[in-house]
Amino acid sequence: MRVAVIGVGYVGLVSGACFAQFGHHVHCVDKDPQRIAALCAGRMPIYEPHLDALVADNVAAGRLTFGTDLAAAVRDAEVVFIAVGTPARRGDGHADLAHVFACCRDIAQAIQGYTVVVTKSTVPVGTGDRVEHIMRVVQPQGAFAVVSNPEFLREGAAIADFQHPDRIVIGTQDERARAIMTNLYRPLAEAAVPLFFTTRRTAELVKYAANAFLAMKIGFVNEMADLCERADADVAGVAYGIGLDRRIGAQFLQPGPGFGGSCFPKDIQALIKSAQDYGVPSRIIETVAAANEQRKRSMARRLIKACGGSVRGLTVAVLGLTFKADTDDVREAPATSIITALQDEGAEVRAYDPQGMDQARALMPDIAYATDPYSCVAGAHAVAIVTEWSAFRTLDLARLRSRMAGSVLVDYRNIIPAAEAAEAGFRHVGIGRRSVTAERPAPRIDLTEPQGAVLPELAVAAG
Numbered sequence: 001m002r003v004a005v006i007g008v009g010y011v012g013l014v015s016g017a018c019f020a021q022f023g024h025h026v027h028c029v030d031k032d033p034q035r036i037a038a039l040c041a042g043r044m045p046i047y048e049p050h051l052d053a054l055v056a057d058n059v060a061a062g063r064l065t066f067g068t069d070l071a072a073a074v075r076d077a078e079v080v081f082i083a084v085g086t087p088a089r090r091g092d093g094h095a096d097l098a099h100v101f102a103c104c105r106d107i108a109q110a111i112q113g114y115t116v117v118v119t120k121s122t123v124p125v126g127t128g129d130r131v132e133h134i135m136r137v138v139q140p141q142g143a144f145a146v147v148s149n150p151e152f153l154r155e156g157a158a159i160a161d162f163q164h165p166d167r168i169v170i171g172t173q174d175e176r177a178r179a180i181m182t183n184l185y186r187p188l189a190e191a192a193v194p195l196f197f198t199t200r201r202t203a204e205l206v207k208y209a210a211n212a213f214l215a216m217k218i219g220f221v222n223e224m225a226d227l228c229e230r231a232d233a234d235v236a237g238v239a240y241g242i243g244l245d246r247r248i249g250a251q252f253l254q255p256g257p258g259f260g261g262s263c264f265p266k267d268i269q270a271l272i273k274s275a276q277d278y279g280v281p282s283r284i285i286e287t288v289a290a291a292n293e294q295r296k297r298s299m300a301r302r303l304i305k306a307c308g309g310s311v312r313g314l315t316v317a318v319l320g321l322t323f324k325a326d327t328d329d330v331r332e333a334p335a336t337s338i339i340t341a342l343q344d345e346g347a348e349v350r351a352y353d354p355q356g357m358d359q360a361r362a363l364m365p366d367i368a369y370a371t372d373p374y375s376c377v378a379g380a381h382a383v384a385i386v387t388e389w390s391a392f393r394t395l396d397l398a399r400l401r402s403r404m405a406g407s408v409l410v411d412y413r414n415i416i417p418a419a420e421a422a423e424a425g426f427r428h429v430g431i432g433r434r435s436v437t438a439e440r441p442a443p444r445i446d447l448t449e450p451q452g453a454v455l456p457e458l459a460v461a462a463g
């Protein structure tokens with residue numbers, strides 16, 4: 001099939017490359033000529049594991065091309081994906097749809113023959129209707145269908161998520177569009193991935209509802225973590241114990257410094273706004289958002305407390321700046337809030353991240369950046385691990401400790417075994433568990449697989 005993708009940001013580029021890998025002919029366009037020139041030269045505008053190789057393979061096979069001429073791309077395509085950005089609108093938190101509306105006008109002017117126009121960008125419920133209306137005004141007789149097909153790609157795992165999704169959600173009631181979308185996703189349907197066809201408005205809402213639900217799980221486990229700290233319980237055991245109930249599921253129960261990134265915070269705000277506009281405010285999601293903001297702001301406090309109540313004049317090493325591992329994205333990252341609060345309290349901050357330092361430098365030019373974790377901690381009084389990069393899981397703790405002036409290690413992702421940190425001479429402060437020193441060891445918590453399938457079966461029967 002011939003596919004056009006408008007916008008080579010994160011979603012557009014990953015989707016375009018993956019559709020090309022299915023065997024389709026994909027032409028990606030963007031209005032930014034520099035971005036297109038870089039892609040033509042094999043340089044990726046974002047960091048995503050395996051993306052460069054996937055793009056190179058498909059370009060070499062002649063299935064993936066890049067350009068700036070939207071009209072030409074649309075003229076030739078059976079399916080056109082809108083994958084432009086929908087940032088939060090300044091001031092009110094609504095999704096800003098200016099790019100979407102601008103590009104649907106351009107698409108309407110260019111279409112020739114029956115064309116399926118698909119919104120891949122995350123858009124509030126009802127946007128498809130507005131896109132269709134705008135296109136009809138431009139092309140009253142045009143043969144097209146406007147379809148919603150949200151993505152569920154995680155940064156850092158986007159290619160695997162595209163190739164092995166839990167489901168494909170397609171919002172359309174146009175039979176011809178349905179057949180074309182089925183063809184487009186045939187390789188996944190043949191691999192037994194469910195294609196869920198529904199109305200366009202339902203599909204649009206599925207995306208926001210999925211993100212809000214996942215954020216709610218994280219918010220919930222973070223709240224349990226706070227309770228565990230007060231009650232001397234361990235949140236890892238609580239998460240494991242509830243996750244064995246298949247109605248709950250084990251994923252997205254990792255406690256941490258609060259969720260960030262370019263999707264959860266923005267999409268939740270947009271959902272809150274939609275619910276308010278429809279006159280049914282979502283108290284639950286409003287609380288999840290507020291609790292998360294408050295959590296990010298409060299996270300520096302546990303490090304300050306571990307340092308004896310003040311960090312004035314102390315050096316703090318921050319390992320991890322991105323909002324999670326395997327990305328270079330620092331948008332809405334908890335590290336930013338932690339660093340700002342530490343600076344406000346008079347600390348000297350030195351930071352290191354395997355991928356996020358370029359973005360972080362632009363955002364926080366006034367902190368020192370190190371070239372590796374060991375030089376980052378040199379002379380520091382405390383070290384904070386804020387992102388769960390795998391390189392941080394295998395740090396030589398004794399070496400780390402020997403380079404430092406102090407012994408505080410705040411492990412905001414619970415990735416360092418507390419007992420090993422204590423053995424290396426650290427005072428280990430985690431999330432949702434007792435803080436540990438060599439004199440005050442951690443209690444043993446068994447998180448190995450339970451014997452047999454008794455527990456999950458019981459859970460289902462009890463439900």
Ligand code: UDX
Pocket residue numbers: 151152153154155156211214218251252253254255256257258259260261262263264323324
């Ligand atoms: C998310 C959704 O997962 C994806 O389906 C959607 O399309 C885009 O938004 P992404 O933002 O890439 O993807 O990251 P994700 O892995 O979902 O993590 C989001 C945030 O939650 C991160 O800050 C992460 O550290 C945090 N998180 C995630 C937790 O704190 N605990 C968890 O158990 C999982």
